[in-house]
Amino acid sequence: EVQLVESGGGLVQPGASLKLSCVASGFTFSDYWMSWVRQTPGKTMEWIGDIKYDGSYTNYAPSLKNRFTISRDNAKSTLYLQMSNVRSEDTATYYCTREAYYGYKSYFDYWGQGVMVTVSS
Amino acid sequence: DTVLTQSPALAVSPGERVSISCRASEGVNSYMHWYQQKPGQQPKLLIYKASNLASGVPARFSGSGSGTDFTLTIDPVEADDTATYFCQQSWNDPRTFGGGTKLELK
Numbered sequence: 001e002v003q004l005v006e007s008g009g010g011l012v013q014p015g016a017s018l019k020l021s022c023v024a025s026g027f028t029f030s031d032y033w034m035s036w037v038r039q040t041p042g043k044t045m046e047w048i049g050d051i052k053y054d055g056s057y058t059n060y061a062p063s064l065k066n067r068f069t070i071s072r073d074n075a076k077s078t079l080y081l082q083m084s085n086v087r088s089e090d091t092a093t094y095y096c097t098r099e100a101y102y103g104y105k106s107y108f109d110y111w112g113q114g115v116m117v118t119v120s121s
Numbered sequence: 122d123t124v125l126t127q128s129p130a131l132a133v134s135p136g137e138r139v140s141i142s143c144r145a146s147e148g149v150n151s152y153m154h155w156y157q158q159k160p161g162q163q164p165k166l167l168i169y170k171a172s173n174l175a176s177g178v179p180a181r182f183s184g185s186g187s188g189t190d191f192t193l194t195i196d197p198v199e200a201d202d203t204a205t206y207f208c209q210q211s212w213n214d215p216r217t218f219g220g221g222t223k224l225e226l227k
Contacts, residue, residue, distance in 0.1 A: 045164075045207060045218035061215040095163060102170045105211045107154040109175065111163040 002026040004096045004112035011118045012086055022079040022096030022112055029077040030054070033099040035108060036070060036081045038092040046092075048081065050099060050106075086119045093117075123147050125208050125219035134227045138196035141222045143208035145189045152212035153191045155184055158221075159204045167206075168193060200226055 008020040022034075035050040049060035051070045058070050069082040079096055093114040100109040124146040133139045143153065151171040156164040166175040168184035171191060183194045195202055203226050208219040 043205065043221055045209070045221075047216040047218070059214075100169070102173070105152045105170075107152075107166065107169045107209070107211055108156070108164075109166050109169070111165070113163050 002098065002110045004098065004110060006094065006096050006112045006115035009094065009115035009117045011120060013121050014087060014119055015085055017082070017084045018086060018117060020081040020083070020094055020096075020115060020117070022081075024077045024079065024096075024098070027098070029072075030074040033101075033106060034070075034072065034079045035097045035099055036068075036079075037095045037097055037108065037111075038090075039095065039114070040089075040092045048094075051079070083117070086117075088119050091117060091119045122215060123149060123210055123213045123217050125210060125217055127206075127208060127219040127222045129220070130223040130225065132225045132227050133198050135200055136197045138194065139198050139224065141193040141195075141206050141224070143186075143191045143193070143219050145191075145210060147213065148188050149210040149212035151187045152210055153184075153186065154209045154211065155182075155193045156207045156209065157202075157204045158207065164207060195224075198224075198226065202226070 003025045006022045012018050036048040039045050049070050051058045055072045071080045095114045096112040097108040098110040099106040126144045153171050155168040158164040172184045185192050205221040205223045207221045
């Protein structure tokens with residue numbers, strides 16, 4: 001059974017940094033591209049970015065590229081999201097997702113349960 | 122960015138057929154996908170690439186469309202289908218989501 005378990009969320013002050021983790025199990029982690037997606041309290045969904053199966057390439061939503069960094073440790077089957085200089089608008093539930101491909105474009109076939117990040121002073 | 126527009130909410134009775142629409146601001150080929158999110162849960166994949174049923178998803182769910190107009194159909198609707206349904210495109214960068222359609226049962 002595919003499982004994605006996020007951690008590392010919580011209350012953080014504006015301007016601070018935070019690193020989220022996602023531990024994967026039930027599949028060969030190193031075979032898959034992975035993404036982070038967030039959902040605001042108003043339920044708006046936003047794709048943050050993704051990372052190639054071997055960690056050699058990352059792709060980000062332009063609006064977030066300068067503050068967010070995605071990485072992975074295939075030996076630990078773990079995906080990371082480093083958030084820096086966080087703002088109140090970064091308050092959201094953050095989901096780790098696995099990507100599946102049909103042709104050369106992907107979709108999100110499995111999602112973690114999500115981790116809440118609240119940015120507030 | 123490609124904007125995906127969905128109706129905010131629909132209300133139907135169990136046993137009826139319901140169609141949920143998603144309109145893209147520019148063409149997305151057939152790379153439109155649908156997800157179901159129940160309250161307090163993570164999204165779940167229903168349909169990928171416009172019309173392909175995801176593994177384990179009941180055949181009551183189907184998808185259609187190409188270009189800019191897409192539809193998710195549930196026939197017949199069951200009480201357990203109460204949820205918010207999101208469309209998402211992966212043809213244009215960055216990937217984007219619709220605002221979601223909340224389906225309520227009468």
